[in-house]
Amino acid sequence: AQSVAQPEDQVNVAEGNPLTVKCTYSVSGNPYLFWYVQYPNRGLQFLLKYITGDNLVKGSYGFEAEFNKSQTSFHLKKPSALVSDSALYFCAVRDRESSASKIIFGSGTRLSIRP
Amino acid sequence: DVKVTQSSRYLVKRTGEKVFLECVQDMDHENMFWYRQDPGLGLRLIYFSYDVKMKEKGDIPEGYSVSREKKERFSLILESASTNQTSMYLCASIGDGSYGYTFGSGTRLTVV
Numbered sequence: 621a622q623s624v625a626q627p628e629d630q631v632n633v634a635e636g637n638p639l640t641v642k643c644t645y646s647v648s649g650n651p652y653l654f655w656y657v658q659y660p661n662r663g664l665q666f667l668l669k670y671i672t673g674d675n676l677v678k679g680s681y682g683f684e685a686e687f688n689k690s691q692t693s694f695h696l697k698k699p700s701a702l703v704s705d706s707a708l709y710f711c712a713v714r715d716r717e718s719s720a721s722k723i724i725f726g727s728g729t730r731l732s733i734r735p
Numbered sequence: 736d737v738k739v740t741q742s743s744r745y746l747v748k749r750t751g752e753k754v755f756l757e758c759v760q761d762m763d764h765e766n767m768f769w770y771r772q773d774p775g776l777g778l779r780l781i782y783f784s785y786d787v788k789m790k791e792k793g794d795i796p797e798g799y800s801v802s803r804e805k806k807e808r809f810s811l812i813l814e815s816a817s818t819n820q821t822s823m824y825l826c827a828s829i830g831d832g833s834y835g836y837t838f839g840s841g842t843r844l845t846v847v
Binding site: 626629652654656661662663664665666669671710712714721722723724725726727728 | 829
């Protein structure tokens with residue numbers, strides 16, 4: 621069965637500092653991996669995805685994520701945080717071996733950037 | 736710009752009412768999904784559909800049903816609303832051959 625773990629409910633970072641939001645996953649086959657962001661009272665917005673190729677994936681708003689197969693991780697990173705990055709972030713996984721299109725989401729990490 | 740549209744942003748219903756949540760996508764996507772989002776629990780899949788008139792139960796289907804009569808529309812039905820169904824409901828769609836979902840803006844349902 622597929623699962624996603626986001627071990628931190630909240631991450632607090634000072635503006636201008638680097639940030640990391642952690643994610644580990646479990647799938648029976650090879651994964652497609654995603655990060656989504658949610659602003660208050662809104663739906664989820666796509667941030668970036670790993671499909672194949674380079675393990676370092678770049679996405680919207682200066683975010684990037686690194687796929688690490690041996691550690692089954694897909695941590696979200698940004699070199700310099702902005703106050704506007706404050707939001708709820710979800711990691712998600714889809715098993716590429718499965719014919720179904722279901723995506724499994726983590727429980728979410730609230731990112732808070734202080735000025 | 737491609738869209739997934741949920742008909743209501745906020746909804747307040749009484750216990751025992753039958754509630755319809757509507758979702759429409761304009762991307763000709765085959766697959767559509769309903770999730771509910773609760774603090775600390777992330778997104779949990781209620782039902783999904785991979786074709787017109789086809790539906791599959793997700794992880795938490797109890798108390799819900801769905802309808803997909805047309806490709807672009809996927810409705811979530813609460814047969815008899817209860818207070819534990821107070822939540823944020825998110826609709827999403829994905830086309831065959833695509834990788835990630837497109838989400839609607841969500842409906843925050845309060846059952847009193």
